[in-house]
Structures are given as C-alpha cells and as structure tokens.
Amino acid sequence: MRERLEELRGEGLAAVESASTEADLRAIEVGLLGRKGDITAALKSLGKLPAEERPLMGQLANEVKAAIQASLDAKRATLDAAALEAELSGAGFDPTLPGPGLPGGGQHPISAITRELEDLFLSMGFRIADGPEVELEANNFDALNIPSDHPARESHDTIWITPEEARKGDGSGVVLRTHTSPVQVRALREYGAPLRVVAPGRVFRQETLDATHEHTFHQMEGLVVDKGVGVGHMLHAMNTLIEGVMGRKLETRLRPGFFPFVEPGFELDARCPFCQSGCSVCKGSRWIELMPGGLVHPHVLESAGVDPNEYSGFAFGLGLSRIVMLRYGIDDIRWFMSGSLDFLRQFPA
Amino acid sequence: MLISLNWLNDYVDLSDLSAERIAELLSLHTAEVEGIEEVGAAIADVVVGEVLERAQHPNADKLSVTRVAYGADETVGVVCGAPNVRAGLKIAFAPVGSKLPGDLKIKRAKLRGEESCGMICSERELELSDEHGGILELPEDAPVGVPLVEYLGLKDFVLELDNKSLTHRPDLWGHYGFARELAAILGRELKPLKLAQVEREEAPAEPDGRFAIRIEDPESCRFYAGLEVSLEGEPGPSPAWMQRRLRAVGQRPIDLLVDLTNYLLLETGQPTHAFDRSKVRGDLIRVRRAEAGEKLTTLDDQERSLHGEDLLIADAEGGVALAGVMGGANSEVGPETETILLEAAHFAPTRVRRTAHRLNLRTEASSRFEKTLDPAGTWQAVERFVALLQELRPDARVLGPARTAGSSAADEVSLELDPKRTAELLGLPLAPEEVVDLLQRLGFGVELDGASLRVEVPSWRSSKDVRKPIDLVEEVGRLAGYHRIEARPLAAPIEAIFADPMRQLTRRLGARLMGAHEAFETQGYTFLHADWVQHLSAARGDFVIVDNPVQDQVDLVRQDSMPSLLDQAAGNWRANPAGALFEFGKGYFPQGDALPTQRRWLSILLWQRGEAKHHGPGSAFGRARSLAEDLLRTAGVAWTAETVEAAASLPGWAHPAQILAYGDGAMLVSAIHPRVRAALDLSEAKLMAVRIDLEALLAAQNQEAAFRAPSKFPAIKCDVALALPAELPFAEVDAALRQAGGKILVNLQLFDVYEEGALAEQGQRSLAFHATLQAADRTLSEKEEQKFLRKIGEAAERLGGSLRS
Numbered sequence A: 001m002r003e004r005l006e007e008l009r010g011e012g013l014a015a016v017e018s019a020s021t022e023a024d025l026r027a028i029e030v031g032l033l034g035r036k037g038d039i040t041a042a043l044k045s046l047g048k049l050p051a052e053e054r055p056l057m058g059q060l061a062n063e064v065k066a067a068i069q070a071s072l073d074a075k076r077a078t079l080d081a082a083a084l085e086a087e088l089s090g091a092g093f094d095p096t097l098p099g100p101g102l103p104g105g106g107q108h109p110i111s112a113i114t115r116e117l118e119d120l121f122l123s124m125g126f127r128i129a130d131g132p133e134v135e136l137e138a139n140n141f142d143a144l145n146i147p148s149d150h151p152a153r154e155s156h157d158t159i160w161i162t163p164e165e166a167r168k169g170d171g172s173g174v175v176l177r178t179h180t181s182p183v184q185v186r187a188l189r190e191y192g193a194p195l196r197v198v199a200p201g202r203v204f205r206q207e208t209l210d211a212t213h214e215h216t217f218h219q220m221e222g223l224v225v226d227k228g229v230g231v232g233h234m235l236h237a238m239n240t241l242i243e244g245v246m247g248r249k250l251e252t253r254l255r256p257g258f259f260p261f262v263e264p265g266f267e268l269d270a271r272c273p274f275c276q277s278g279c280s281v282c283k284g285s286r287w288i289e290l291m292p293g294g295l296v297h298p299h300v301l302e303s304a305g306v307d308p309n310e311y312s313g314f315a316f317g318l319g320l321s322r323i324v325m326l327r328y329g330i331d332d333i334r335w336f337m338s339g340s341l342d343f344l345r346q347f348p349a
Numbered sequence B: 001m002l003i004s005l006n007w008l009n010d011y012v013d014l015s016d017l018s019a020e021r022i023a024e025l026l027s028l029h030t031a032e033v034e035g036i037e038e039v040g041a042a043i044a045d046v047v048v049g050e051v052l053e054r055a056q057h058p059n060a061d062k063l064s065v066t067r068v069a070y071g072a073d074e075t076v077g078v079v080c081g082a083p084n085v086r087a088g089l090k091i092a093f094a095p096v097g098s099k100l101p102g103d104l105k106i107k108r109a110k111l112r113g114e115e116s117c118g119m120i121c122s123e124r125e126l127e128l129s130d131e132h133g134g135i136l137e138l139p140e141d142a143p144v145g146v147p148l149v150e151y152l153g154l155k156d157f158v159l160e161l162d163n164k165s166l167t168h169r170p171d172l173w174g175h176y177g178f179a180r181e182l183a184a185i186l187g188r189e190l191k192p193l194k195l196a197q198v199e200r201e202e203a204p205a206e207p208d209g210r211f212a213i214r215i216e217d218p219e220s221c222r223f224y225a226g227l228e229v230s231l232e233g234e235p236g237p238s239p240a241w242m243q244r245r246l247r248a249v250g251q252r253p254i255d256l257l258v259d260l261t262n263y264l265l266l267e268t269g270q271p272t273h274a275f276d277r278s279k280v281r282g283d284l285i286r287v288r289r290a291e292a293g294e295k296l297t298t299l300d301d302q303e304r305s306l307h308g309e310d311l312l313i314a315d316a317e318g319g320v321a322l323a324g325v326m327g328g329a330n331s332e333v334g335p336e337t338e339t340i341l342l343e344a345a346h347f348a349p350t351r352v353r354r355t356a357h358r359l360n361l362r363t364e365a366s367s368r369f370e371k372t373l374d375p376a377g378t379w380q381a382v383e384r385f386v387a388l389l390q391e392l393r394p395d396a397r398v399l400g401p402a403r404t405a406g407s408s409a410a411d412e413v414s415l416e417l418d419p420k421r422t423a424e425l426l427g428l429p430l431a432p433e434e435v436v437d438l439l440q441r442l443g444f445g446v447e448l449d450g451a452s453l454r455v456e457v458p459s460w461r462s463s464k465d466v467r468k469p470i471d472l473v474e475e476v477g478r479l480a481g482y483h484r485i486e487a488r489p490l491a492a493p494i495e496a497i498f499a500d501p502m503r504q505l506t507r508r509l510g511a512r513l514m515g516a517h518e519a520f521e522t523q524g525y526t527f528l529h530a531d532w533v534q535h536l537s538a539a540r541g542d543f544v545i546v547d548n549p550v551q552d553q554v555d556l557v558r559q560d561s562m563p564s565l566l567d568q569a570a571g572n573w574r575a576n577p578a579g580a581l582f583e584f585g586k587g588y589f590p591q592g593d594a595l596p597t598q599r600r601w602l603s604i605l606l607w608q609r610g611e612a613k614h615h616g617p618g619s620a621f622g623r624a625r626s627l628a629e630d631l632l633r634t635a636g637v638a639w640t641a642e643t644v645e646a647a648a649s650l651p652g653w654a655h656p657a658q659i660l661a662y663g664d665g666a667m668l669v670s671a672i673h674p675r676v677r678a679a680l681d682l683s684e685a686k687l688m689a690v691r692i693d694l695e696a697l698l699a700a701q702n703q704e705a706a707f708r709a710p711s712k713f714p715a716i717k718c719d720v721a722l723a724l725p726a727e728l729p730f731a732e733v734d735a736a737l738r739q740a741g742g743k744i745l746v747n748l749q750l751f752d753v754y755e756e757g758a759l760a761e762q763g764q765r766s767l768a769f770h771a772t773l774q775a776a777d778r779t780l781s782e783k784e785e786q787k788f789l790r791k792i793g794e795a796a797e798r799l800g801g802s803l804r805s
C-alpha cells in the first residue's frame, strides 16, 4: 500500500510537472483525485487494511492527495499567469484582418451640400422654398425683368416646351427653368415681404454636354426682402455662405456684374482656397468667381406685388454643381447625372 | 473684345499705370478683364541690324552669305535667302538664342557648308503682316542694336474683356467708351474725339438729282445717314500706325477704306459701311424688309436666301447690304473705287440679332447693333469718319451735305435720385456732393434739387442701360468702389421658421434608405429618349414634350424617375450585379397649353442577379416589399398592401402581376415589366421598383403613434407549418390565421415557403410561421397553446389544407 501511494505520488507530481494545459491538469486531477481516481480508490481501500495500519496509511494517502492538489494549484496558477501574459502580449491576434463587408449607402454629393446649406440658412431665419422645374415663361423671364426680345429667351439658350410657332410672347409659354430665380417671384407672391428664403433646385440650359458643360445643373437661390436692406447685408450673407461651403472664412471682393433682375448686379470673387500664388483653378489670378448677386430690381418686386419704395432686397445664386466640383476636385461634370455606383460610393451617407 | 492701351492713351493719360493695374481697375469698376497680352512679346528678342557685306553663296544660287552687325561686340555671318538682301540695308535681325513667333528658336546652323548665326526676318516671320516676298527693309537711319519693338513703336498691351459682361453697355463696344470709363474711375481728363464739321440735310423720299433715302420700316431703322466722298486716285493701304492698332486688336488690315470703317467701329463702337457709289444703281436708298426668297450675295461671297424678317438696304434695283450685318458683294469698295457712299445708321437690335443668328453670320457690326447703340453716336461716326479721312487723305472731298432720314436724337432720360437712399442701398457712407461728383465724372448732368438730385442721362447711356433711378445707384456704387462696402449682418428674425415637413420627411426617408437598405442616392436626367414611349407602352401625348431638345430625340420630360433609374441601372449592371439607387425627383404630366402638373416622387430601384425564390421571404420582390414597408414605418404612415386589378392604370414600367399598391396607389412595389427589361438589355436582372408619391405620403403622415405598455407576462413562441392549396394567396391565409388565433396571437411571421416535392404534386405548398402568443393579464397555460394550435389547424382545413406540425 505504501509503495502504491508513493508510486502514485511520484507519478502524479511528475505528470503535473510536465502538464502544459488546463486540460492536462484536469485529466490528472480526475485520474488521481476524482471520484474514480486512483488516490480516491486507494483511500476507499483503506478499509481492507489491518486496523493498525489504517491511520498511518490514511495519513499518508491524505498527504499524497494534498501534495498533488497543491502541485496542481501551483501549476494552475503558473499556467493562468502564462495564458494571461500570452493574451496580453497579442501574439496570435491580427487586429488588421477585416470584418464582414457592410457596403452601406450614400447620398449624392449635390444633395449633401444642399442639405448643409439649407441647415445653414435655416439657422439664419431663412425659409426653404421650392418651385417647379417646368416653369411659365412669365415667371422665368417677364417677372424677372428679362425683356421679351432678350436673346436668353431664344431656343439656342432656353429649353422650351411650347413650340416656337405657338409662342405668343405674352409670358404664357412654358420652359424648363433656366435658373432658380423664378422661385424669388413665387416665394414673394406666396409669403410677401419681409422675406428670407433660399431655393435649391435643378435648372436647364441649351448646352452641349462635355466635361465642363451640362444642360442640367443645380443652383441655390437666395432672396432677402425687407426695409433698409442694402449691399452690405448681401455681402454678409454671401460671406457666410462661402464660409459654410468651404469650411473657413475666405477673403472676398465684389465686382460689377450684369443680370437683368438685379440692379446693381455683382459678381462675388473669393480668394482661391487652393493656392498661395496662383494655380490652375484660379487661372493664376488668385481669385475665383463664386456667385452672382445684387439688389432685387424694382421691377421684380413690383411684379410680385411688393412696393419697391418701401422695401428693398438682395438676391444671389450659387452654382451648386460647380461648388461640389471645387470642393471634391471633380473634373468632369457628367459624373453627377451618371448614376455610376463607382462615383456615388465615394460620398458618405 | 480687345482693347489696346496705346489707343486708350489717345483719350486719357494712362502712362503712369501698369497694364495689370488698368485691368484691375476695369474689373473692379466696370467689367471683367479676362486677360492681358503684351503686343510684340513674341518678337522681343529681335533687334535692328545692318548688312555689312553680301556675297553669293558658293553652293546655292538663291542664297546669300552676309555679315551682319547688330549692336554686339562682334559681327556674325548669316546665310539669307531673300532676293532683296544687300549690303548697307537696315534689317530686323534675330540673333542666335532669340525666339520668333511660333516657338521658333534661332540656333547656330550650317547651310550648304556656310555657317549662319542668326536670321534676317520678313514681315511675316515677325507676324507684322503677311508680306514674305523678302526681308523687312528698315529706314537707313534705324539705330543698330535697338530692339525692333521699341524702334517700330509696337510696344502695347491689349486687354481682353469678357463680352458677356458688356452686353448691357452699348457704350463700351469701342475704345472711346473705355477711355471714358477710365477717366471717370481715375478722375482724369477725357480728351474729346476729333470730329469734322459735316453739313447735313433731310433726304427727300424721291431722287432730286442727288440720292434719296426712304426708310420703309421705321421700327427697324430709326436713323439713316448717307455721305458721298470722293478720292483722287486709288484708296491704297492705310498708314502703318492704323495697321498696327488694327492688328493689335486682332483685325487684318485690308485697304484704306475698309480699315477706316473698321477703325471707326473699334474706336467709337458705331458700325458704318462704305459702298462703291458707282455700283449703287440709281439714286434711291431704300431701307426695307427683304422679300421671302430674295437673294443677296454678301461680302464673304456667300449667296444668302432672305426672309421677310430680314432688313435690307436696297438701291433702285435690289439689295446692296444686309442691314447691320454685312454689305453686299455687288457694291463692294475696291482699288478702282473713286467715290464712296458712307452709311451710318441705327438699326433695331432684335431685327439685326435674329438675322445674324438665322444666317449664322455674326459680325463686328451685328454684335454691336444688337446692343442698342446710341442714336447720337450714329451721326458722330460720320463726323469722325470725315476727320480721320481728311487726316489720312487730304485729297478726299465731301460731295455736298450728308443726307439723313429719321432722327439721330437720343431718348431724353431725366431721373430723380435720392442720395440718402442711394447710400443706404449701397451700404456706403456717401455725402450728396460725392454722389454728384461721381455721376458727373461719367458724363451725367446733375442738379441738386432740394434733398434730391435731378439727373440727365447722356445719350450713350440712355439707349439701354440707364432708364431708372436704381440704374444710377449702380453707377454711383461701382464708381465709388465696391471694396468700400462693409459686410453687415441682417437684423435678427422675429419669427421662428419651423422646419418644412416635406424636407424633414425626405431627409428621414433618405437616411433610412442609405443606412438600413444600403441604397445610393442618385440624380437622373429630366429628359428621356423618345424610345421610352415604346418601352413604357405609352403614347407621346402622355408626355410633356421638349420643343428644342439638347440631344436629338431626347425630347420627353419624365413622368417619374424610374426610366432614368433604369438607364442608370443598365449602366451599372455589368460591373455591379447587385445594387440599389434612389432619387427624390419630380415628374411632369401635360395639361394642354398650361403649366404641366408636377408630382414629387421618391423612386427606388433594386437590382440583382437570379435568385432561389421568386416570391416570399428571400425573394427580390420580398425584399422590395420589406423595404417599402420599412419606409412607411419610417414615415409613420399606416398604409397596407393591396393587390392590383389587372385593369388598373399603372406606369408603363410596372409588372401587371408582380405588384402591390399602398395608399390607393400612392406607393407601388413592383417588378419591372419584362418589355422594359428586354428594351434595356436587362432581361437577366431581377429589377424591383418602389415609387412613392411624397405629397400623398406627407398628407397621410398624421397618425400619432400611440404607446401600448408591453405585457408583464411571459410570451410563448412556437412554430407552425401548414400545407395549403398552392394557388391560395398568402394574404387570405394570413388573415384567416390571425382571425383564428384571436387576441393572444400577437405576432405571426412567415419564415419559409416550400413549394416542391410530394406536396407540390398534390397542388399544395407548405407555409411555415413563427407565432408569438401572449396575454396582457395572465400567463398563458399549456392548454391555451394547444387550443391555439387546434384552431389554426381547423382554419387550415377550412382553407383546404392541414396543420403539418
């Protein structure tokens, strides 16, 4: 019996010593100390020994059991420490492996900028207005002080629904709107003065499609009508818009520009954000022409039922397509209407 | 529009300003300068040289070997092929290392064995003229070594103005107008044009021994002046200084008479025309409409077929000029011309523009008449012409008084301006005296009349662009300088602007589509190819039609975005076998001659390759349906699916059998019609469309979601599989089972459809559901679950099927 216990002790300690996993330790524990384990069996067989040997052997068996248990506990602690150390060391873990693909969707870059600018103008107390893309000649031209014989009305500039022979020259014709400016007239008629409104949307011109010309493009019209409004207010609104679009303040300047529905009319230039000393975007001038605007022509106010002696106002028009091209460095305007997933995927939701 | 600074200097002293500064001043105060070109920059390296010796080239008959001095320490040997090269000649010399027009760089060379170090230039090589018969011969006293540009006085800068920014300024279509602007901007003296005194008399309507003028269409021609001038001998060429100026602004010199009218046009902006008097038949000038089909061969030798809308200058027998556009070849001046008839007239802008556009014949003259020229400038041009001609050809004789018809008087425009309001509108602190000064500098007559100003508009501004007090505000502002305007924030709004519900709705739907459904927002063209009428099995009359489409045949205005989405899917299909695009787009429907009806749609198109199931969960149709119903949940709209009658009127892209409608058709979920798929070569693709009428969706959005407290008692989940007749629509099964399940059935979700095997042979299919049973007031017992299953089984039997498990 003694020999058997000593043998089990020797074997057990050696096995624990050589074990390298928790599973090994568990097998040893079960094999020796478990309900059917060898040492448990030895303890159970104590009863068969002569009475005088029993205490001694019992003590020995418990000693063996305790020694093995202690050795198991010690080994476990060592293994746990090693495992923790191994996990923390990062060995065998490659965090750079990818997860499953989640393709996601995205918004059209022109919609994205439109939404940004709508939010900006909402914060300044502007309404957002909408007007039809197929518009009355009267709203697109007459009410905007564009005379009936103005070349912009002719078929080489404007896309018409009304056939040439059916155009009466009385504003009753139907055109694809050539600018978002008719929304000025619609909004003034609907809401009256005072008014602050922006109107984003698509507009149409007779253009042959190429990398820089589209017959369908996007603008955002802005209009403010109130008492005592002047060019200084327009400049402030334009500067704010540019800060919103370009993400930072840019130096700006006003130049004379001519548009029949404003007087005086302006072009706003901003310092080229892409260079310090001239580049291809600004064609070396360090200025880029960003947006036309001006004081609303009295004729426009009158045709919308607003008294130009009481109220004044300003309007501006931002070419959204061009701004998006500038912002992302898109070199071909045709991408916008291509529906190409390879294009659309580059813009986040 | 090209403007020579040397030319401007005749009328306003700009000698102390750089070309860049002048360009900037014009851009900031008047109109955009797009570029500055230095005249003679291309021949800046060329110097005056002298041929010291000339000998025959030993190996070539036509070449000479010369020795040339050009101001350097050493003389050089140069081989030259010109017949007029000779010893003692002063020449234009391009030394080794210099550049000539056309990126030509002069290098040391050997020509037939003789070394040549430099080039003796012809006028054509210097781009001075087309002359290339020999080298340019300079006067004997030309100083050797001096740059040629300096010696010839070629140095000039030419500004390129953006024509579009001048369309409203008829006064800026000649140099004198720009001189006037710069004088006003700088506050400098504007020198007057040198004019000759020319007598004039009213022309009779019938010849009286001299020519008569008859304006038969006074609306198209308000003034016509004719002046006969005779020359002794041939007209000959114009002087070098005039040729230089014409060339500097891109005009080719022709001969004295042509150059003179061109010079006059470029200086004053007023076109004139010189007829050879001997070729004008009879003594009657008629300004009349052309007859339909009437022919006129213009100066460019094109025979033009005319129109009743064209204005013609005719003599006793027929047309001699297309009014305001181009002269006729039959009355052209030439070397043999002895007497000219000079025409200076005022033609109506629209008439000239339409003719020029219809004939695709835009000329320097027509583009100016289009701008509504100053009528007073018409007569002034006659006086300026005579002054210039007498300076160049003292032998020229004016034959009798000029004869005129109509009036050259400009509209008198007198305006009242409030200087205080002017300052307020501009946002500039301007005293009334400053406003007066600024307007006077531009030639306006101004009188202070109490608090307001009485302003007389000069003739060159009253014809078009200064008609109202607000136009004066612009004049004051731009001359004062827009850089002085300070940005000022608008006063705070008093009323809150509540967010626009349509925009909130579209943003929520867009975010859901992009986020949950991995769809990409796109933009499609408003125009569709005419073939879409067939693709959609529609009639052309169903569409709004573009009269002048940008592309041939692309003349339909879309009714909704689906055709453009389909076109875009076809473009993506090869590289992207699965995808989802959506667009918030407008559609239009004709209303006779009135403004078409507009609809605002959200259109979504999903595509993928073949699939295991063609309906139910896991099918493309099922996905589209789930997406659509998810959007309804997003919008907070409680529409439910309805099947669609075969007879219902559907958009042409919709599949008549694979379709569901919601909200009375305001939302459709549909497969794409096989006819459309075939037309777009997309037969392989599974294409599913969802179209939502956004206005209807917004109107239906009012249901407030009511809160229901979740039950505190546990739910029982069980699966049920039923065998049912295959032709029985799911919707009927679903309704029957829900009714049978009663109140405790809180959720019933189909998860599998099995339509194969033995069951299918018996005309049945298996539908498997997850069911959730729960009561608000108690824990359900096992007995209640058994009772539920029994009722479901009975319901299945009533429908001709059975409970399988």
Ligand SMILES: [Zn+2]
Pocket (backbone or CB within 6 Å): A272, A273, A274, A275, A276, A277, A278, A279, A280, A281, A282, A283, A284, A286
């Ligand atoms: Zn730049």
